[in-house]
Amino acid sequence: MAICNRLYFCGSQPIDSHSKVVFKEANNSKCARFTRWVKWGVQLPIVIPHMIYSIFMMMKHKELIAPLRANLLEGRFVHRVVLTPTKSQYVITSAKIANQMFKSYRNDQNGLFGFDEKGNVSLLFLSVLQDIVNEPVNLNDFLFTCDPAQVECFREPMLNFLGPKNMPSIRAKLDDVNQDMLGYLFGLEEYGRIQVSAKDLCGMYAVSVISYILLGKRASDFQEYRNISNAIHECMTYSVSKLWKKPEKEQTHKYNRKIEVLRGVIENSQGNFLDLLKNISEISEIQRKGIFFLLYIGGGETAASLLEFIFWQLGKRSDLQTRIVKEIETSNRSETLNKVVIEGLRLNSPTLISRTPNKDVEMTVNNKTGKSWKYTFNKGEDILYAPYFTTRNQSALKDYEEFNPDRRDLPKQIRSLPWLPFSLGKHGCPGKFLGLAEIKSMLSAILMNFEIVSGPQNLPKQKQILTLHLDSDVTLNLTRRT
Ligand code: HEM
Numbered sequence: 001m002a003i004c005n006r007l008y009f010c011g012s013q014p015i016d017s018h019s020k021v022v023f024k025e026a027n028n029s030k031c032a033r034f035t036r037w038v039k040w041g042v043q044l045p046i047v048i049p050h051m052i053y054s055i056f057m058m059m060k061h062k063e064l065i066a067p068l069r070a071n072l073l074e075g076r077f078v079h080r081v082v083l084t085p086t087k088s089q090y091v092i093t094s095a096k097i098a099n100q101m102f103k104s105y106r107n108d109q110n111g112l113f114g115f116d117e118k119g120n121v122s123l124l125f126l127s128v129l130q131d132i133v134n135e136p137v138n139l140n141d142f143l144f145t146c147d148p149a150q151v152e153c154f155r156e157p158m159l160n161f162l163g164p165k166n167m168p169s170i171r172a173k174l175d176d177v178n179q180d181m182l183g184y185l186f187g188l189e190e191y192g193r194i195q196v197s198a199k200d201l202c203g204m205y206a207v208s209v210i211s212y213i214l215l216g217k218r219a220s221d222f223q224e225y226r227n228i229s230n231a232i233h234e235c236m237t238y239s240v241s242k243l244w245k246k247p248e249k250e251q252t253h254k255y256n257r258k259i260e261v262l263r264g265v266i267e268n269s270q271g272n273f274l275d276l277l278k279n280i281s282e283i284s285e286i287q288r289k290g291i292f293f294l295l296y297i298g299g300g301e302t303a304a305s306l307l308e309f310i311f312w313q314l315g316k317r318s319d320l321q322t323r324i325v326k327e328i329e330t331s332n333r334s335e336t337l338n339k340v341v342i343e344g345l346r347l348n349s350p351t352l353i354s355r356t357p358n359k360d361v362e363m364t365v366n367n368k369t370g371k372s373w374k375y376t377f378n379k380g381e382d383i384l385y386a387p388y389f390t391t392r393n394q395s396a397l398k399d400y401e402e403f404n405p406d407r408r409d410l411p412k413q414i415r416s417l418p419w420l421p422f423s424l425g426k427h428g429c430p431g432k433f434l435g436l437a438e439i440k441s442m443l444s445a446i447l448m449n450f451e452i453v454s455g456p457q458n459l460p461k462q463k464q465i466l467t468l469h470l471d472s473d474v475t476l477n478l479t480r481r482t
Pocket residue numbers: 102143144155162294295298299300302303306349350351353354421422423424426427428429430431432434435436
């Protein structure tokens with residue numbers, strides 16, 4: 001299907017290090033609209049088979065990575081995936097284009113980006129929030145979908161609380177979480193060995209960090225976090241699958257039970273972060289609950305998915321484990337661990353990031369050394385940026401599918417990863433510092449106590465519903481270090 005993308009846009013799409021990307025409202029004169037309709041008519045014979053193929057791929061794989069991948073062309077940076085004859089989705093594989101797009105607010109009715117009224121991912125979140133608070137909510141109640149006037153009032157306290165200045169106190173709390181997790185693991189030990197599911201362990205860990213550090217709840221038994229982790233996963237899976245198929249009664253009962261779990265933790269939150277939010281008069285109670293829900297969504301499966309992937313990789317590389325342990329023993333920090341996390345983020349950036357134009361938008365790429373080109377995105381059609389695909393650009397890296405933290409061309413600084421795994425700009429991840437700190441903290445805690453062997457040997461399938469995760473469980477066999 002990549003061939004269709006060659007036919008939709010026949011020219012090449014070069015982007016060099018000096019290129020400038022500009023987004024502006026597309027020319028909407030009668031003549032321009034007529035030209036677009038003619039183009040649509042000419043392309044229709046390609047569009048129909050392309051659409052059938054895309055739908056077939058989605059039904060076959062029941063995920064997004066493989067179908068999207070089938071649309072990508074090397075050396076191209078905008079790829080079209082046809083969903084219906086009149087509606088497409090675009091996949092962008094250039095961080096330069098994404099960077100420019102991220103300068104806009106997600107929901108600026110006067111700007112270029114806003115929301116598609118139907119099927120937008122934010123509306124999925126909204127329906128779950130509505131069930132959690134048990135009363136009607138609208139887009140303004142949920143700050144994830146915020147317009148420019150609301151963005152800063154929700155992001156500023158979050159960025160302060162989770163920023164570098166607060167890291168010493170956050171690191172101390174991460175030590176508490178590690179103690180709880182290690183206590184749980186030691187309890188599973190039989191003859192010095194433990195076998196755990198990486199998904200289960202990392203899911204509980206990521207949720208424990210949000211629960212304890214942001215919602216002020218430290219569970220007396222580490223396994224209590226499993227309930228919350230499962231509840232988030234089940235609720236979001238239910239909401240996504242509801243788009244395709246009417247849920248059965250039993251599924252709805254199960255969903256309602258999980259909603260109660262989430263309602264319980266969110267309503268009983270306490271602590272410094274809650275106090276901080278309560279002091280901001282512009283934030284209503286529903287919005288506050290929406291923020292907590294969003295923190296679980298934003299900080300739960302993302303961090304867990306990355307941890308799971310890194311554990312799986314480390315479990316096959318005892319040499320890396322030995323290096324990390326030696327470095328930490330000698331200097332209390334590990335350069336190898338840093339590289340492992342960067343390489344993990346390169347191969348397994350866990351999210352697809354989307355924006356929806358609320359008018360027809362024209363993008364121009366001006367290259368200093370070569371040809372300039374334009375692309376028009378239609379109103380209401382999602383533009384996805386996928387760091388996962390950007391880092392698999394074959395021309396950029398040798399052996400790009402291989403997990404190799406020692407590759408020379410890897411960036412050294414975790415804060416400036418060029419493929420933007422945390423996005424940036426108006427909605428860049430506010431949990432970036434916490435996420436990186438918790439990932440390193442959990443990996444160190446486990447590696448200093450255990451040797452890891454992981455299975456399966458071959459890459460488990462990578463699946464995407466909202467967050468990329470490994471399909472078929474990764475098992476960690478842990479042996480206590482002597
Ligand atoms: C490895 C870990 C993580 C990765 C890769 C990651 C990545 C991302 C990405 C790509 C976005 C989308 C930004 C956009 O739409 O432009 C995002 C948003 C967000 N993340 Fe993270 N994240 C991680 C961990 C966390 C953690 C631990 C938290 C919890 C504090 C968190 C909280 C959020 C929130 C609240 C948003 C929404 C921001 C907004 O809409 O303004 N994330 N994250």
